[in-house]
Amino acid sequence: MITGVQKQYVNNPHLDNMEEDILYHFNLGTKTHNLPAMFGDIKFVCVGGSANRMRSFAQFIHQQLELPGNADDIRDICEGTDRYSMYKAGPHGMGVPSISIMLHELIKLLYHAHCSDVMVFRIGTSGGIGLPPGTVVITDKAVDSFFRPQFEQVVLGKVITRSTELDKGMAEELLQCSTKLPNCPTVIGNTMCTHDFYEGQGRLDGALCSFSTEEKLEYLKKAHEAGIKNIEMESTVFAAMCRICNLKAAVICVTLLNRLEGDQISTPHDVLVEYQQRPQYLVAHFIKKHLTLL
Ligand SMILES: O=P(O)(O)O[C@@H]1C[C@H](O)[C@@H](CO)O1
Ligand SMILES: O=c1cc[nH]c(=O)[nH]1
Secondary structure, rough: EEEEEEHHHHOOHHHHHOOEEHHHHHEEEEEOOHHHHHOOOOOOEEOOOOHHHHHHHHHHHHHHHHOOOHHOOOOOOOOOOOOOOOOOOOOOOOOOOHHHHHHHHHHHHHOOOOOOOOOOEEEEEEOOOOOOOOEEEEEEEEOOOOOOOOEEEEEEEEEEEEEOOOOOHHHHHHHHHHHHOOOOEEEEEEEOOOOOHHHHHHHOOOOOOOOHHHHHHHHHHHHOOOOOEEEEEOOHHHHHHHHHHOEEEEEEEEEEEOOOOOOOOOOOHHHHHHHHHHHHHHHHHHHHOOOOOO
């Protein structure tokens, strides 16, 4: 039965008639697990693409929030499946289809667990346009490859277009938080979401490439003129699904390179690791501020 505050998160009349809801990709279910007991206290959800990165983020936030128990002992709640991982925080794989499956089940999980007032963060990596590598971009508008602030989903053979507007208040507050952190250059700007890392992002170094260096730069410069500061592969569906399900959401991605200067990610591994921690520190600061731990 959908009631009260939880009603805001899901919009599917069929859920009411289901005896049991199996969240297949999480290896969780409403009959096999007490979802309200396991997840009912959730107020912040952080998602990112890599299992290792999210495990270290879970350990880091565990320490930052001074939670009881040993941070090294935190368990992958989805250990029964190798599709995703979840540490009461989880990775969503690469690209729109992967994050979209995860979001369907995550949002139903929040609903079944009777959560309210939840904020969702995507903490990720991206290619920057005209920014020094290591810059954190907080997304203003998530746009598609045509620079449109929308996400198109094909449903029953028809295209449904959904807005990708994100929560402006969260973005501004995150920017404000960044000023309190050392070594965390941060901007707000538009983020382009593509369906491919190589040709889709105008790279010259994929297995296929049908355009010239000049054509690549012309496209990236047009994107830059449209206010696009970075390129990744999940923001539009993330923004659209959170928005339509009444979840406040933000996208925070560090840039690993400046795409106006190249395509290969050749920065040393330890520098990339430090870059990837920047969105994590920023979100940790935001959460601590909201929990009045600062
Ligand atoms: O969440 P991450 O940092 O994995 O997201 C970006 C977009 C693609 O999923 C991936 C490509 O390298 O990085
Ligand atoms: O260039 C990049 C770097 C990380 N992720 C992307 O999607 N693109």
